[in-house]
Amino acid sequence: MKPSLTILTGASRGMGLALARQLLARGGTVLTLSRTVNHS
Numbered sequence: 001m002k003p004s005l006t007i008l009t010g011a012s013r014g015m016g017l018a019l020a021r022q023l024l025a026r027g028g029t030v031l032t033l034s035r036t037v038n039h040s
Contacts, residue, residue: 007031012038 006023010016011032023030 003029005029005031007033009033012036 006028008016008020008023008030009032011020011030012034013036016032016034017038020030020032
C-alpha cells in the first residue's frame with residue numbers, strides 16, 4: 001500500500017470509528033473529525 005492520507009468525518013463512534021481503526025491497522029494516515037469527544 002502506498003502512503004496516503006484519509007480525511008474522515010464522523011469518526012467518534014459507529015461506522016466512522018470502525019473505518020478509522022481499519023485504515024490505521026493497514027498503516028494509513030488518518031485525519032479524523034467529529035462534533036463530540038469519545039472518551040473510550
